Amino acid sequence: MGIIGKDLMPQTHINVTWFPAALLMALATLSGCGRVEWNDDLEYPDRTSSIVVLDKPPDQAPPGFPLPGRPAVVPEWLTARGVTLLNPASMSEKPWSDNWKNALHEELISHFATPGKPRLGAPDAPALTVLANELGLTESKLAEGARLYRRLCVQCHGMSGDGVGASSAWLSPAPRDLRTGDFKFISTAEHKLPSGFQPLKARPRHEDLVRSLRSGLEGTSMPSFALLGDESLEAIAAYVLHLSIRGELEFTVMNGALRQDRETLQLVTKSPEQEELIRYKRLLSTTLEWEDPEADVDDFVAKQSSPSIKAYAEKYIDRVLREYIAANKNPLPVPAYPYPENQPVPATSLTAGHTLFKAQCVNCHADYGRQSDLRFDIWGSVVRPANLTQSQYKGGRRPVDLYYRIARGIPPCAMPKANLGDTDPGRAGWDLVNFLQALPHPDQLPSDVRDQVYGPSRIKLGANP
Ligand code: HEC
Ligand code: HEC
Numbered sequence: 462m463g464i465i466g467k468d469l470m471p472q473t474h475i476n477v478t479w480f481p482a483a484l485l486m487a488l489a490t491l492s493g494c495g496r497v498e499w500n501d502d503l504e505y506p507d508r509t510s511s512i513v514v515l516d517k518p519p520d521q522a523p524p525g526f527p528l529p530g531r532p533a534v535v536p537e538w539l540t541a542r543g544v545t546l547l548n549p550a551s552m553s554e555k556p557w558s559d560n561w562k563n564a565l566h567e568e569l570i571s572h573f574a575t576p577g578k579p580r581l582g583a584p585d586a587p588a589l590t591v592l593a594n595e596l597g598l599t600e601s602k603l604a605e606g607a608r609l610y611r612r613l614c615v616q617c618h619g620m621s622g623d624g625v626g627a628s629s630a631w632l633s634p635a636p637r638d639l640r641t642g643d644f645k646f647i648s649t650a651e652h653k654l655p656s657g658f659q660p661l662k663a664r665p666r667h668e669d670l671v672r673s674l675r676s677g678l679e680g681t682s683m684p685s686f687a688l689l690g691d692e693s694l695e696a697i698a699a700y701v702l703h704l705s706i707r708g709e710l711e712f713t714v715m716n717g718a719l720r721q722d723r724e725t726l727q728l729v730t731k732s733p734e735q736e737e738l739i740r741y742k743r744l745l746s747t748t749l750e751w752e753d754p755e756a757d758v759d760d761f762v763a764k765q766s767s768p769s770i771k772a773y774a775e776k777y778i779d780r781v782l783r784e785y786i787a788a789n790k791n792p793l794p795v796p797a798y799p800y801p802e803n804q805p806v807p808a809t810s811l812t813a814g815h816t817l818f819k820a821q822c823v824n825c826h827a828d829y830g831r832q833s834d835l836r837f838d839i840w841g842s843v844v845r846p847a848n849l850t851q852s853q854y855k856g857g858r859r860p861v862d863l864y865y866r867i868a869r870g871i872p873p874c875a876m877p878k879a880n881l882g883d884t885d886p887g888r889a890g891w892d893l894v895n896f897l898q899a900l901p902h903p904d905q906l907p908s909d910v911r912d913q914v915y916g917p918s919r920i921k922l923g924a925n926p
Contacts, residue, residue: 533635606700622704640708646856717744741768796887814896
Protein backbone atom coordinates (compact mmCIF):
# COMPACT_ATOMS: atom_id res chain seq x y z
CA MET A 462 0.00 0.00 0.00
CA GLY A 463 1.53 3.40 -1.04
CA ILE A 464 1.38 6.82 0.54
CA ILE A 465 -1.95 7.56 -1.07
CA GLY A 466 -3.41 4.42 0.39
CA LYS A 467 -2.16 5.38 3.82
CA ASP A 468 -3.65 8.86 3.49
CA LEU A 469 -6.97 7.41 2.56
CA MET A 470 -7.03 4.80 5.28
CA PRO A 471 -8.81 6.74 8.01
CA GLN A 472 -11.52 7.83 5.64
CA THR A 473 -11.95 4.36 4.24
CA HIS A 474 -12.16 3.06 7.75
CA ILE A 475 -14.93 5.47 8.62
CA ASN A 476 -16.83 4.59 5.47
CA VAL A 477 -16.64 0.89 6.12
CA THR A 478 -17.97 1.36 9.63
CA TRP A 479 -20.71 3.80 8.83
CA PHE A 480 -21.98 2.55 5.56
CA PRO A 481 -23.46 -0.71 6.82
CA ALA A 482 -24.75 1.00 9.95
CA ALA A 483 -26.50 3.69 7.92
CA LEU A 484 -27.83 1.09 5.52
CA LEU A 485 -29.18 -1.00 8.36
CA MET A 486 -30.84 2.00 9.94
CA ALA A 487 -32.39 3.00 6.64
CA LEU A 488 -33.60 -0.54 6.05
CA ALA A 489 -34.97 -0.81 9.56
CA THR A 490 -36.87 2.44 9.11
CA LEU A 491 -38.16 1.51 5.68
CA SER A 492 -39.28 -1.99 6.53
CA GLY A 493 -40.62 -1.16 9.95
CA CYS A 494 -38.20 -3.65 11.53
CA GLY A 495 -36.98 -1.20 14.17
CA ARG A 496 -37.00 -2.38 17.74
CA VAL A 497 -39.96 -0.14 18.46
CA GLU A 498 -42.47 -2.17 20.44
CA TRP A 499 -46.06 -1.10 20.85
CA ASN A 500 -46.97 0.02 24.28
CA ASP A 501 -49.33 -2.45 25.98
CA ASP A 502 -51.87 0.33 26.46
CA LEU A 503 -52.00 1.35 22.82
CA GLU A 504 -55.48 0.47 21.58
CA TYR A 505 -56.65 -0.79 18.22
CA PRO A 506 -58.26 2.09 16.36
CA ASP A 507 -62.06 1.89 16.12
CA ARG A 508 -63.39 1.40 12.64
CA THR A 509 -63.97 4.67 10.79
CA SER A 510 -64.01 3.38 7.21
CA SER A 511 -67.37 2.79 5.53
CA ILE A 512 -69.26 -0.43 6.03
CA VAL A 513 -69.84 -1.72 2.51
CA VAL A 514 -73.02 -3.79 2.43
CA LEU A 515 -72.53 -6.12 -0.48
CA ASP A 516 -74.54 -9.25 0.08
CA LYS A 517 -74.56 -9.60 -3.66
CA PRO A 518 -72.15 -7.82 -6.02
CA PRO A 519 -73.79 -5.16 -8.22
CA ASP A 520 -74.56 -6.11 -11.82
CA GLN A 521 -72.70 -3.21 -13.39
CA ALA A 522 -68.94 -3.62 -13.64
CA PRO A 523 -66.43 -1.21 -12.08
CA PRO A 524 -64.85 1.27 -14.51
CA GLY A 525 -61.31 0.06 -13.77
CA PHE A 526 -58.86 -0.42 -10.94
CA PRO A 527 -58.37 2.61 -8.66
CA LEU A 528 -55.41 4.75 -9.64
CA PRO A 529 -52.17 4.26 -7.71
CA GLY A 530 -52.25 6.22 -4.47
CA ARG A 531 -56.05 5.93 -4.20
CA PRO A 532 -57.77 3.64 -1.67
CA ALA A 533 -58.86 0.19 -2.87
CA VAL A 534 -62.54 0.96 -2.31
CA VAL A 535 -63.88 3.91 -4.31
CA PRO A 536 -67.14 4.97 -2.61
CA GLU A 537 -68.53 6.84 -5.66
CA TRP A 538 -68.24 3.76 -7.86
CA LEU A 539 -70.30 1.78 -5.38
CA THR A 540 -72.97 4.33 -4.61
CA ALA A 541 -73.44 4.93 -8.35
CA ARG A 542 -74.35 1.22 -8.58
CA GLY A 543 -76.87 1.28 -5.76
CA VAL A 544 -74.58 -0.16 -3.08
CA THR A 545 -75.20 1.18 0.41
CA LEU A 546 -72.24 2.54 2.35
CA LEU A 547 -72.71 3.06 6.07
CA ASN A 548 -70.64 5.58 7.96
CA PRO A 549 -69.53 4.39 11.43
CA ALA A 550 -69.34 8.03 12.58
CA SER A 551 -73.11 8.36 12.25
CA MET A 552 -73.49 5.98 15.22
CA SER A 553 -72.81 9.04 17.39
CA GLU A 554 -75.90 10.83 16.06
CA LYS A 555 -78.52 9.08 18.18
CA PRO A 556 -78.22 8.50 21.92
CA TRP A 557 -78.94 4.76 21.73
CA SER A 558 -76.50 4.10 18.89
CA ASP A 559 -73.87 6.24 20.59
CA ASN A 560 -74.31 3.90 23.58
CA TRP A 561 -73.83 0.92 21.28
CA LYS A 562 -70.67 2.49 19.93
CA ASN A 563 -69.22 2.93 23.41
CA ALA A 564 -70.35 -0.51 24.52
CA LEU A 565 -68.82 -2.05 21.39
CA HIS A 566 -65.53 -0.30 22.13
CA GLU A 567 -65.58 -1.73 25.67
CA GLU A 568 -66.34 -5.24 24.41
CA LEU A 569 -63.59 -5.12 21.81
CA ILE A 570 -61.12 -4.17 24.51
CA SER A 571 -62.32 -6.72 26.99
CA HIS A 572 -62.34 -9.64 24.52
CA PHE A 573 -59.37 -8.75 22.32
CA ALA A 574 -57.31 -6.36 24.51
CA THR A 575 -54.57 -4.44 22.72
CA PRO A 576 -52.12 -5.00 19.87
CA GLY A 577 -49.26 -5.09 22.38
CA LYS A 578 -50.92 -7.72 24.58
CA PRO A 579 -53.62 -9.42 22.53
CA ARG A 580 -56.00 -12.08 23.82
CA LEU A 581 -59.23 -13.75 22.76
CA GLY A 582 -61.97 -13.99 25.36
CA ALA A 583 -62.58 -11.61 28.24
CA PRO A 584 -61.45 -12.72 31.72
CA ASP A 585 -65.11 -12.87 32.79
CA ALA A 586 -66.00 -15.11 29.82
CA PRO A 587 -63.86 -18.20 30.50
CA ALA A 588 -65.89 -20.36 28.11
CA LEU A 589 -64.61 -18.23 25.22
CA THR A 590 -61.01 -18.66 26.36
CA VAL A 591 -61.52 -22.43 26.39
CA LEU A 592 -62.75 -22.33 22.76
CA ALA A 593 -59.94 -19.97 21.76
CA ASN A 594 -57.37 -22.31 23.29
CA GLU A 595 -58.93 -25.26 21.48
CA LEU A 596 -58.36 -23.32 18.30
CA GLY A 597 -54.75 -22.65 19.32
CA LEU A 598 -55.32 -18.96 20.01
CA THR A 599 -53.50 -18.96 23.34
CA GLU A 600 -52.20 -15.72 24.80
CA SER A 601 -48.58 -16.71 24.26
CA LYS A 602 -49.17 -17.63 20.62
CA LEU A 603 -51.11 -14.43 19.98
CA ALA A 604 -48.34 -12.39 21.59
CA GLU A 605 -45.76 -14.00 19.31
CA GLY A 606 -48.05 -13.66 16.29
CA ALA A 607 -48.64 -9.98 17.06
CA ARG A 608 -44.91 -9.37 17.38
CA LEU A 609 -44.25 -10.91 13.97
CA TYR A 610 -47.27 -9.15 12.43
CA ARG A 611 -45.86 -5.81 13.54
CA ARG A 612 -42.58 -6.57 11.83
CA LEU A 613 -43.82 -8.23 8.67
CA CYS A 614 -47.42 -7.40 7.88
CA VAL A 615 -48.48 -4.09 9.36
CA GLN A 616 -47.10 -1.96 6.53
CA CYS A 617 -49.62 -3.58 4.20
CA HIS A 618 -52.46 -4.87 6.38
CA GLY A 619 -52.53 -2.07 9.01
CA MET A 620 -52.58 -2.34 12.79
CA SER A 621 -56.22 -3.41 13.03
CA GLY A 622 -56.05 -5.53 9.86
CA ASP A 623 -57.97 -2.89 7.88
CA GLY A 624 -55.74 -3.39 4.82
CA VAL A 625 -54.64 0.21 4.71
CA GLY A 626 -51.08 0.01 5.98
CA ALA A 627 -48.61 2.70 4.93
CA SER A 628 -47.75 1.13 1.58
CA SER A 629 -51.20 -0.20 0.68
CA ALA A 630 -52.42 2.54 -1.65
CA TRP A 631 -49.59 1.84 -4.07
CA LEU A 632 -50.28 -1.87 -4.34
CA SER A 633 -52.67 -3.54 -6.77
CA PRO A 634 -54.43 -5.71 -5.83
CA ALA A 635 -54.62 -3.94 -2.49
CA PRO A 636 -53.73 -5.73 0.74
CA ARG A 637 -56.68 -7.48 2.26
CA ASP A 638 -58.99 -5.92 4.80
CA LEU A 639 -59.02 -8.78 7.29
CA ARG A 640 -61.91 -7.35 9.32
CA THR A 641 -64.90 -8.94 7.61
CA GLY A 642 -64.14 -12.59 8.33
CA ASP A 643 -64.05 -13.39 4.60
CA PHE A 644 -61.18 -15.34 3.10
CA LYS A 645 -60.68 -16.34 -0.51
CA PHE A 646 -58.50 -19.40 -0.52
CA ILE A 647 -60.18 -22.05 1.52
CA SER A 648 -60.39 -25.84 1.50
CA THR A 649 -63.22 -26.36 3.95
CA ALA A 650 -66.12 -28.63 3.05
CA GLU A 651 -69.54 -27.11 3.42
CA HIS A 652 -70.79 -28.35 6.77
CA LYS A 653 -73.13 -27.61 9.61
CA LEU A 654 -72.37 -26.76 13.21
CA PRO A 655 -73.27 -29.42 15.79
CA SER A 656 -76.38 -27.28 16.46
CA GLY A 657 -77.47 -27.92 12.88
CA PHE A 658 -76.91 -24.35 11.71
CA GLN A 659 -74.79 -23.32 8.75
CA PRO A 660 -71.70 -21.22 9.46
CA LEU A 661 -72.26 -17.50 8.91
CA LYS A 662 -69.35 -17.44 6.44
CA ALA A 663 -67.22 -19.89 4.51
CA ARG A 664 -64.39 -20.21 7.04
CA PRO A 665 -60.84 -21.17 6.10
CA ARG A 666 -59.10 -24.02 7.81
CA HIS A 667 -56.02 -23.15 9.82
CA GLU A 668 -53.98 -24.90 7.15
CA ASP A 669 -55.34 -22.56 4.48
CA LEU A 670 -54.06 -19.51 6.32
CA VAL A 671 -50.69 -21.13 6.90
CA ARG A 672 -50.48 -22.02 3.20
CA SER A 673 -51.16 -18.41 2.17
CA LEU A 674 -48.43 -17.25 4.55
CA ARG A 675 -45.93 -19.92 3.60
CA SER A 676 -46.30 -19.50 -0.17
CA GLY A 677 -47.55 -15.93 -0.38
CA LEU A 678 -50.20 -15.08 -2.96
CA GLU A 679 -48.56 -15.46 -6.35
CA GLY A 680 -48.99 -12.49 -8.66
CA THR A 681 -49.74 -10.09 -5.79
CA SER A 682 -47.49 -8.12 -3.47
CA MET A 683 -48.18 -10.57 -0.63
CA PRO A 684 -44.82 -12.31 -0.25
CA SER A 685 -43.89 -15.79 0.93
CA PHE A 686 -42.92 -16.11 4.58
CA ALA A 687 -41.60 -19.65 4.21
CA LEU A 688 -38.30 -18.74 5.88
CA LEU A 689 -40.02 -18.15 9.20
CA GLY A 690 -40.61 -21.81 9.99
CA ASP A 691 -43.78 -23.59 11.03
CA GLU A 692 -44.04 -22.38 14.61
CA SER A 693 -43.91 -18.71 13.63
CA LEU A 694 -46.38 -19.23 10.80
CA GLU A 695 -48.79 -20.93 13.21
CA ALA A 696 -48.50 -17.96 15.57
CA ILE A 697 -49.12 -15.44 12.79
CA ALA A 698 -52.11 -17.42 11.51
CA ALA A 699 -53.53 -17.39 15.05
CA TYR A 700 -53.10 -13.62 15.21
CA VAL A 701 -54.80 -13.23 11.80
CA LEU A 702 -57.85 -14.92 13.30
CA HIS A 703 -57.70 -12.67 16.36
CA LEU A 704 -57.74 -9.58 14.11
CA SER A 705 -60.36 -11.05 11.85
CA ILE A 706 -62.80 -12.07 14.58
CA ARG A 707 -62.35 -8.70 16.27
CA GLY A 708 -63.04 -6.91 13.00
CA GLU A 709 -66.00 -9.12 12.14
CA LEU A 710 -67.70 -8.40 15.47
CA GLU A 711 -67.12 -4.67 15.00
CA PHE A 712 -68.42 -4.80 11.42
CA THR A 713 -71.50 -6.78 12.39
CA VAL A 714 -72.57 -4.57 15.28
CA MET A 715 -72.02 -1.38 13.27
CA ASN A 716 -73.94 -2.86 10.37
CA GLY A 717 -76.76 -3.83 12.75
CA ALA A 718 -76.97 -0.27 14.08
CA LEU A 719 -76.89 1.42 10.69
CA ARG A 720 -78.29 -1.00 8.09
CA GLN A 721 -80.87 0.42 5.72
CA ASP A 722 -82.50 -2.73 4.41
CA ARG A 723 -86.15 -2.57 3.54
CA GLU A 724 -87.47 -4.70 6.38
CA THR A 725 -85.61 -2.79 9.09
CA LEU A 726 -86.63 0.56 7.62
CA GLN A 727 -90.28 -0.49 7.46
CA LEU A 728 -90.31 -1.55 11.11
CA VAL A 729 -88.45 1.57 12.23
CA THR A 730 -90.77 3.89 10.28
CA LYS A 731 -93.76 2.26 11.95
CA SER A 732 -92.42 2.71 15.48
CA PRO A 733 -89.44 5.06 15.51
CA GLU A 734 -89.27 5.13 19.32
CA GLN A 735 -88.58 1.38 19.21
CA GLU A 736 -85.62 1.66 16.85
CA GLU A 737 -83.02 0.35 19.26
CA LEU A 738 -85.02 -2.74 20.18
CA ILE A 739 -85.99 -3.43 16.57
CA ARG A 740 -82.38 -3.26 15.44
CA TYR A 741 -81.15 -5.30 18.40
CA LYS A 742 -83.62 -8.08 17.66
CA ARG A 743 -82.71 -8.11 14.00
CA LEU A 744 -79.04 -8.24 14.86
CA LEU A 745 -79.69 -11.22 17.10
CA SER A 746 -81.97 -13.08 14.75
CA THR A 747 -79.76 -12.73 11.68
CA THR A 748 -76.52 -13.82 13.29
CA LEU A 749 -77.19 -16.15 16.18
CA GLU A 750 -78.46 -19.70 16.30
CA TRP A 751 -82.09 -19.97 17.30
CA GLU A 752 -84.45 -22.84 16.75
CA ASP A 753 -87.37 -20.44 16.78
CA PRO A 754 -85.98 -16.96 16.09
CA GLU A 755 -89.02 -15.03 17.29
CA ALA A 756 -89.51 -16.89 20.56
CA ASP A 757 -85.84 -17.37 21.35
CA VAL A 758 -84.83 -13.81 20.54
CA ASP A 759 -87.62 -12.49 22.77
CA ASP A 760 -86.49 -14.83 25.51
CA PHE A 761 -82.89 -13.62 25.17
CA VAL A 762 -83.95 -9.98 25.19
CA ALA A 763 -86.22 -10.50 28.22
CA LYS A 764 -83.24 -11.65 30.27
CA GLN A 765 -81.62 -8.23 29.99
CA SER A 766 -82.92 -4.92 31.23
CA SER A 767 -82.09 -3.31 27.85
CA PRO A 768 -80.35 -4.33 24.63
CA SER A 769 -76.92 -5.48 25.67
CA ILE A 770 -73.99 -5.37 23.29
CA LYS A 771 -72.02 -7.23 25.95
CA ALA A 772 -74.37 -10.22 25.87
CA TYR A 773 -74.49 -10.11 22.08
CA ALA A 774 -70.69 -9.92 21.70
CA GLU A 775 -70.18 -12.98 23.86
CA LYS A 776 -72.70 -15.01 21.88
CA TYR A 777 -71.26 -13.87 18.59
CA ILE A 778 -67.64 -14.62 19.45
CA ASP A 779 -68.70 -18.00 20.81
CA ARG A 780 -70.38 -18.83 17.52
CA VAL A 781 -67.51 -17.65 15.33
CA LEU A 782 -64.94 -19.59 17.36
CA ARG A 783 -67.05 -22.74 17.03
CA GLU A 784 -67.31 -22.15 13.31
CA TYR A 785 -63.53 -22.03 12.97
CA ILE A 786 -63.16 -25.16 15.10
CA ALA A 787 -65.75 -26.95 12.94
CA ALA A 788 -63.99 -25.74 9.77
CA ASN A 789 -60.72 -27.33 10.90
CA LYS A 790 -62.51 -30.64 11.29
CA ASN A 791 -64.15 -30.49 7.87
CA PRO A 792 -61.58 -30.53 5.10
CA LEU A 793 -63.05 -30.73 1.63
CA PRO A 794 -62.66 -34.37 0.59
CA VAL A 795 -60.37 -34.71 -2.42
CA PRO A 796 -61.38 -37.62 -4.66
CA ALA A 797 -58.64 -39.96 -5.88
CA TYR A 798 -57.06 -39.04 -9.20
CA PRO A 799 -59.02 -41.19 -11.68
CA TYR A 800 -56.30 -41.67 -14.33
CA PRO A 801 -53.01 -43.56 -14.26
CA GLU A 802 -50.42 -41.49 -12.38
CA ASN A 803 -47.15 -40.50 -14.06
CA GLN A 804 -48.61 -40.81 -17.52
CA PRO A 805 -49.64 -38.09 -19.94
CA VAL A 806 -53.12 -36.77 -19.25
CA PRO A 807 -55.60 -38.51 -21.58
CA ALA A 808 -56.97 -36.21 -24.31
CA THR A 809 -60.49 -37.26 -23.32
CA SER A 810 -59.95 -35.72 -19.87
CA LEU A 811 -58.77 -32.41 -21.37
CA THR A 812 -61.72 -32.33 -23.75
CA ALA A 813 -64.14 -33.08 -20.90
CA GLY A 814 -62.55 -30.33 -18.77
CA HIS A 815 -62.81 -27.90 -21.67
CA THR A 816 -66.50 -28.70 -22.11
CA LEU A 817 -67.18 -28.04 -18.41
CA PHE A 818 -65.19 -24.81 -18.61
CA LYS A 819 -67.15 -23.55 -21.62
CA ALA A 820 -70.42 -24.28 -19.84
CA GLN A 821 -69.64 -22.85 -16.40
CA CYS A 822 -66.64 -20.56 -16.36
CA VAL A 823 -66.47 -18.40 -19.49
CA ASN A 824 -69.18 -15.99 -18.39
CA CYS A 825 -66.63 -14.60 -15.91
CA HIS A 826 -63.35 -15.91 -17.33
CA ALA A 827 -64.22 -14.53 -20.78
CA ASP A 828 -61.91 -15.73 -23.55
CA TYR A 829 -60.36 -18.02 -20.90
CA GLY A 830 -59.74 -14.97 -18.73
CA ARG A 831 -57.90 -12.91 -21.32
CA GLN A 832 -60.87 -10.57 -21.64
CA SER A 833 -62.53 -10.89 -18.26
CA ASP A 834 -64.73 -8.03 -17.16
CA LEU A 835 -63.77 -6.51 -13.83
CA ARG A 836 -66.04 -7.23 -10.87
CA PHE A 837 -66.61 -6.00 -7.34
CA ASP A 838 -65.78 -8.37 -4.51
CA ILE A 839 -67.45 -8.53 -1.11
CA TRP A 840 -65.20 -5.75 0.25
CA GLY A 841 -66.28 -3.40 -2.56
CA SER A 842 -62.84 -3.53 -4.15
CA VAL A 843 -62.15 -4.44 -7.76
CA VAL A 844 -61.10 -7.90 -8.88
CA ARG A 845 -60.42 -9.43 -12.27
CA PRO A 846 -61.42 -13.05 -12.93
CA ALA A 847 -58.04 -14.65 -13.48
CA ASN A 848 -56.48 -14.93 -16.91
CA LEU A 849 -56.19 -18.70 -16.93
CA THR A 850 -53.99 -18.83 -20.01
CA GLN A 851 -51.25 -17.56 -17.70
CA SER A 852 -49.98 -20.03 -15.20
CA GLN A 853 -50.37 -17.82 -12.14
CA TYR A 854 -52.55 -18.69 -9.15
CA LYS A 855 -52.88 -16.67 -5.97
CA GLY A 856 -54.17 -19.62 -3.99
CA GLY A 857 -51.41 -22.04 -5.02
CA ARG A 858 -50.51 -24.06 -8.10
CA ARG A 859 -50.56 -27.60 -6.74
CA PRO A 860 -53.26 -29.65 -8.50
CA VAL A 861 -55.03 -29.91 -5.14
CA ASP A 862 -55.11 -26.10 -4.84
CA LEU A 863 -56.86 -25.88 -8.20
CA TYR A 864 -59.21 -28.66 -7.14
CA TYR A 865 -60.13 -26.67 -4.01
CA ARG A 866 -60.81 -23.53 -6.06
CA ILE A 867 -63.08 -25.47 -8.41
CA ALA A 868 -64.91 -27.54 -5.82
CA ARG A 869 -65.33 -24.71 -3.31
CA GLY A 870 -65.29 -21.57 -5.45
CA ILE A 871 -63.95 -18.25 -4.17
CA PRO A 872 -66.89 -17.07 -2.06
CA PRO A 873 -65.91 -13.41 -1.46
CA CYS A 874 -65.54 -12.92 -5.24
CA ALA A 875 -68.86 -14.64 -5.91
CA MET A 876 -67.03 -17.33 -7.88
CA PRO A 877 -69.38 -20.29 -7.41
CA LYS A 878 -68.26 -23.84 -6.86
CA ALA A 879 -68.34 -25.83 -10.09
CA ASN A 880 -71.29 -28.09 -10.76
CA LEU A 881 -69.53 -31.41 -11.22
CA GLY A 882 -72.69 -33.44 -11.87
CA ASP A 883 -73.86 -36.60 -10.12
CA THR A 884 -72.43 -39.27 -12.40
CA ASP A 885 -68.77 -39.04 -11.47
CA PRO A 886 -68.04 -35.72 -9.77
CA GLY A 887 -64.52 -36.79 -8.79
CA ARG A 888 -63.55 -37.41 -12.38
CA ALA A 889 -65.23 -34.20 -13.57
CA GLY A 890 -63.29 -32.20 -10.96
CA TRP A 891 -59.97 -33.67 -12.04
CA ASP A 892 -60.88 -33.15 -15.72
CA LEU A 893 -61.24 -29.45 -14.97
CA VAL A 894 -57.96 -29.40 -13.05
CA ASN A 895 -56.22 -31.19 -15.91
CA PHE A 896 -57.66 -28.72 -18.38
CA LEU A 897 -56.62 -25.70 -16.28
CA GLN A 898 -53.10 -27.06 -15.96
CA ALA A 899 -52.78 -27.63 -19.71
CA LEU A 900 -54.54 -24.39 -20.70
CA PRO A 901 -51.45 -22.11 -20.57
CA HIS A 902 -49.51 -24.60 -22.71
CA PRO A 903 -50.99 -24.90 -26.24
CA ASP A 904 -48.83 -27.89 -27.08
CA GLN A 905 -50.48 -29.88 -24.28
CA LEU A 906 -54.02 -29.37 -25.57
CA PRO A 907 -55.74 -31.70 -28.07
CA SER A 908 -55.72 -29.95 -31.44
CA ASP A 909 -59.46 -29.18 -31.60
CA VAL A 910 -59.35 -27.67 -28.09
CA ARG A 911 -56.19 -25.77 -28.98
CA ASP A 912 -57.90 -24.30 -32.03
CA GLN A 913 -60.80 -23.12 -29.90
CA VAL A 914 -58.62 -21.63 -27.17
CA TYR A 915 -55.86 -20.09 -29.20
CA GLY A 916 -57.17 -20.23 -32.78
CA PRO A 917 -54.78 -20.77 -35.68
CA SER A 918 -54.42 -17.01 -36.14
CA ARG A 919 -53.65 -16.20 -32.49
CA ILE A 920 -50.34 -18.04 -32.25
CA LYS A 921 -47.95 -20.02 -34.33
CA LEU A 922 -48.16 -23.57 -33.03
CA GLY A 923 -45.29 -24.47 -30.79
CA ALA A 924 -44.52 -20.86 -29.91
CA ASN A 925 -45.31 -19.50 -26.48
CA PRO A 926 -48.70 -17.84 -26.18
C1 HEC B 1 -46.47 -6.08 0.51
C2 HEC B 1 -47.77 -6.16 1.08
C3 HEC B 1 -48.15 -7.35 1.93
C4 HEC B 1 -47.50 -7.86 3.02
C5 HEC B 1 -46.17 -7.43 3.61
C6 HEC B 1 -48.36 -8.90 3.54
N1 HEC B 1 -49.48 -9.02 2.78
FE1 HEC B 1 -51.05 -10.24 3.15
N2 HEC B 1 -51.94 -9.67 1.44
C7 HEC B 1 -51.44 -8.69 0.59
C8 HEC B 1 -52.31 -8.59 -0.56
C9 HEC B 1 -52.11 -7.65 -1.71
C10 HEC B 1 -53.36 -9.53 -0.36
C11 HEC B 1 -54.61 -9.72 -1.18
C12 HEC B 1 -54.43 -10.39 -2.47
C13 HEC B 1 -55.75 -10.56 -3.18
O1 HEC B 1 -56.76 -10.81 -2.56
O2 HEC B 1 -55.73 -10.46 -4.36
C14 HEC B 1 -53.08 -10.18 0.90
C15 HEC B 1 -53.91 -11.17 1.44
C16 HEC B 1 -53.72 -11.73 2.68
C17 HEC B 1 -54.59 -12.69 3.30
C18 HEC B 1 -55.87 -13.27 2.72
C19 HEC B 1 -55.76 -14.68 2.20
C20 HEC B 1 -57.10 -15.26 1.74
O3 HEC B 1 -57.28 -16.48 1.75
O4 HEC B 1 -58.00 -14.52 1.38
C21 HEC B 1 -54.08 -12.94 4.54
C22 HEC B 1 -54.66 -13.85 5.59
C23 HEC B 1 -52.86 -12.16 4.67
N3 HEC B 1 -52.66 -11.45 3.51
C24 HEC B 1 -52.06 -12.15 5.79
C25 HEC B 1 -50.80 -11.55 5.84
C26 HEC B 1 -49.91 -11.65 6.97
C27 HEC B 1 -50.24 -12.35 8.26
C28 HEC B 1 -48.77 -10.99 6.63
C29 HEC B 1 -47.49 -10.88 7.42
C30 HEC B 1 -46.86 -12.12 7.80
C31 HEC B 1 -48.97 -10.41 5.32
N4 HEC B 1 -50.21 -10.79 4.87
C32 HEC B 1 -48.07 -9.62 4.67
C33 HEC B 1 -50.32 -7.93 0.77
C34 HEC B 1 -49.39 -8.11 1.78
C1 HEC C 1 -69.00 -15.32 -11.11
C2 HEC C 1 -67.73 -15.22 -11.77
C3 HEC C 1 -66.85 -16.46 -11.85
C4 HEC C 1 -67.17 -17.69 -12.34
C5 HEC C 1 -68.48 -18.20 -12.89
C6 HEC C 1 -65.95 -18.46 -12.27
N1 HEC C 1 -64.95 -17.69 -11.73
FE1 HEC C 1 -63.04 -18.29 -11.42
N2 HEC C 1 -62.59 -16.47 -10.65
C7 HEC C 1 -63.46 -15.41 -10.56
C8 HEC C 1 -62.76 -14.29 -9.99
C9 HEC C 1 -63.36 -12.92 -9.70
C10 HEC C 1 -61.45 -14.72 -9.74
C11 HEC C 1 -60.30 -13.88 -9.21
C12 HEC C 1 -60.11 -14.00 -7.73
C13 HEC C 1 -58.95 -13.16 -7.28
O1 HEC C 1 -58.09 -12.82 -8.07
O2 HEC C 1 -58.90 -12.86 -6.13
C14 HEC C 1 -61.37 -16.08 -10.19
C15 HEC C 1 -60.22 -16.84 -10.13
C16 HEC C 1 -60.12 -18.15 -10.58
C17 HEC C 1 -58.93 -18.95 -10.51
C18 HEC C 1 -57.59 -18.50 -9.96
C19 HEC C 1 -57.47 -18.84 -8.49
C20 HEC C 1 -56.15 -18.38 -7.93
O3 HEC C 1 -55.62 -19.12 -7.10
O4 HEC C 1 -55.66 -17.29 -8.29
C21 HEC C 1 -59.22 -20.16 -11.05
C22 HEC C 1 -58.27 -21.33 -11.20
C23 HEC C 1 -60.58 -20.12 -11.46
N3 HEC C 1 -61.11 -18.89 -11.14
C24 HEC C 1 -61.24 -21.16 -12.08
C25 HEC C 1 -62.58 -21.13 -12.42
C26 HEC C 1 -63.26 -22.23 -13.02
C27 HEC C 1 -62.61 -23.54 -13.42
C28 HEC C 1 -64.55 -21.86 -13.16
C29 HEC C 1 -65.69 -22.66 -13.72
C30 HEC C 1 -65.93 -23.95 -13.09
C31 HEC C 1 -64.68 -20.50 -12.67
N4 HEC C 1 -63.46 -20.09 -12.22
C32 HEC C 1 -65.85 -19.78 -12.66
C33 HEC C 1 -64.77 -15.39 -10.94
C34 HEC C 1 -65.46 -16.46 -11.47
